[in-house]
Amino acid sequence: MKVEQISVFLENKAGRLAEVAQILGENGINIRALSLADTTDFGILRLIVNDRKKAKEVLKNAGFTVGITEVIAVEVDDQPGGLSKILKPLADNEINVEYMYAFVEKSRNKAVLIFKFENIDKAIEVLKANNITILEGEQVYNL
Amino acid sequence: MIFEPEYECMPLDELKTLQLYRLKKQLRRVYEKVKPYRKKMEEAGIKPEDIKSLEDTKYLPFTTKDDFRENYPYGLFATPMEEIVRIHSSSGTTGKPTVVGYTKRDLETWATLTARILSAGGVRKNDIVQIAFGYGLFTGGFGLHYGAEKLGATVIPVSSGQTKRQIMIMKDYGTTALVCTPSYALHIAEVLEEMGISPDELKLRVGLFGAEPWTENMRQEIEKRLGITATDNYGLSEVMGPGVSGECIEAKSGLHIFEDHFYAEVINPETGEPLPEGEWGELVITTLTKEALPLIRYRTRDITKLYREKCPCGRTLVKMAKPSGRTDDMLIVRGVNIFPSQVEEALLEIEGISPHYQIVVDRKGYLDEMEVWVEASEKIFFDSMRKQKELLDTITEHLQQALGVKVKVKLVEPKTLERTAGKAKRVIDRRDLPKYVPEKYLKEN
Numbered sequence: 001m002k003v004e005q006i007s008v009f010l011e012n013k014a015g016r017l018a019e020v021a022q023i024l025g026e027n028g029i030n031i032r033a034l035s036l037a038d039t040t041d042f043g044i045l046r047l048i049v050n051d052r053k054k055a056k057e058v059l060k061n062a063g064f065t066v067g068i069t070e071v072i073a074v075e076v077d078d079q080p081g082g083l084s085k086i087l088k089p090l091a092d093n094e095i096n097v098e099y100m101y102a103f104v105e106k107s108r109n110k111a112v113l114i115f116k117f118e119n120i121d122k123a124i125e126v127l128k129a130n131n132i133t134i135l136e137g138e139q140v141y142n143l
Numbered sequence: 144m145i146f147e148p149e150y151e152c153m154p155l156d157e158l159k160t161l162q163l164y165r166l167k168k169q170l171r172r173v174y175e176k177v178k179p180y181r182k183k184m185e186e187a188g189i190k191p192e193d194i195k196s197l198e199d200t201k202y203l204p205f206t207t208k209d210d211f212r213e214n215y216p217y218g219l220f221a222t223p224m225e226e227i228v229r230i231h232s233s234s235g236t237t238g239k240p241t242v243v244g245y246t247k248r249d250l251e252t253w254a255t256l257t258a259r260i261l262s263a264g265g266v267r268k269n270d271i272v273q274i275a276f277g278y279g280l281f282t283g284g285f286g287l288h289y290g291a292e293k294l295g296a297t298v299i300p301v302s303s304g305q306t307k308r309q310i311m312i313m314k315d316y317g318t319t320a321l322v323c324t325p326s327y328a329l330h331i332a333e334v335l336e337e338m339g340i341s342p343d344e345l346k347l348r349v350g351l352f353g354a355e356p357w358t359e360n361m362r363q364e365i366e367k368r369l370g371i372t373a374t375d376n377y378g379l380s381e382v383m384g385p386g387v388s389g390e391c392i393e394a395k396s397g398l399h400i401f402e403d404h405f406y407a408e409v410i411n412p413e414t415g416e417p418l419p420e421g422e423w424g425e426l427v428i429t430t431l432t433k434e435a436l437p438l439i440r441y442r443t444r445d446i447t448k449l450y451r452e453k454c455p456c457g458r459t460l461v462k463m464a465k466p467s468g469r470t471d472d473m474l475i476v477r478g479v480n481i482f483p484s485q486v487e488e489a490l491l492e493i494e495g496i497s498p499h500y501q502i503v504v505d506r507k508g509y510l511d512e513m514e515v516w517v518e519a520s521e522k523i524f525f526d527s528m529r530k531q532k533e534l535l536d537t538i539t540e541h542l543q544q545a546l547g548v549k550v551k552v553k554l555v556e557p558k559t560l561e562r563t564a565g566k567a568k569r570v571i572d573r574r575d576l577p578k579y580v581p582e583k584y585l586k587e588n
Binding site: 005007009010011016037039041042044046063064065066067069098099116 | 525553
């Protein structure tokens, strides 16, 4: 049910993101989804990749600070109202979304939403009760 | 004008006789009343009566900041607490601050000596003195305050900060003498310009600056931009605070040490050997008249040289060159003394913080800015922005409390921190500070 996401600490300096991308590319790691949160001084890069263990290893070896966080991936139809359908029951149950990002899966006409919750287990319970499709880790890594 | 010509212009032989008399008296007192000193002297196999000349001082053991730490807070005091009427201390909540005490007579002496400094720097009875040093445990504000009052000048105890208010007061109250750090004086000049006020609209005449090292270039710039005559003065809280030495307005070169109250030596910081006049080394001070906290051969860690020359002001007192550089790794940021170890200790108090950090000091405009770069190790890296910022705030607040100075904390990638030969480089100082000191005495930061 849970997906492991890689987080990388980045200083706000030109070329840092490019360096991460290059390291991953050179090591044959494919990025499935990413989001970047930033402040004036630093940023946090969040990535879902096909091989998270290797990604963590190669980035750490290159001197980056890397963390692994559990998130969940939810699949919805790629049409208006898709996101709302998911957020409504979460709000009703007072579950806070810490952050989220999304990408569209063209081939299946679906959107995949990545969520970080403070209480991930409770969130899963609520989503399941509302018949929302939660993707398995392997499904996401191999999209 | 000379505040106490009977002492400040004493013939050299009389001065030395007075010094020796006071030194012997001080030593007897210290030996009798301050256990840690007695112990040190016993270990060195020396008794007060062994000191028969000023030169014999070299046989006495040194006193260092460590002695203050080991005897924290009052262990070095020579008088019972009921005779202590004032306490000052170094900033910082980490480690042990240096605590100093004063008897009533000490405070009188102190006021007299800062009055001498003010007088040497051109302040007169009819001057209005704006003291923009911090008032509090720091000795700067109170030290000069009472001296200015003793001199009979009008004191405006505005304390530090709030530059626009300082300027308003300066303009409206007719300030003629400014007392602060040299970098703050330049900051005031800058803000004056921003506010579109020309120095001609002010009555400022003289400025007395201290608490941090500064260059001749800075002096020229302060004088030009504020339209004043600027002099340097020196002191340290352990010895007394401001009032140890000061420049005269006539020569503006070299700081006259008040030798009737302090016996000064310059030593080779590595061997501890006293150096002849004219040679650069570490300043060592023995107090001759202090009651509460007499100090024997206190190692100031400041680098200077001593020299005697006929001074146009008429003072016969020895001069010390503008202090430049330290024999330890202490930094002076906006007049506040900071040791890298304080930063380290403060960081280690926060859970999860690795001891990898770097201090970067720079001068933005004319004010010192201190950044502490902390390695964002895995333990303190959160995937959540909120937690990350909370951590940053915690570190910032903790450091500011510990150091007593504004700090900007930056989280950096581990590899950002410069390492030289595998050893972490703790301090990067980008300021233009006085550097006319033999390299060998400058300890690498």
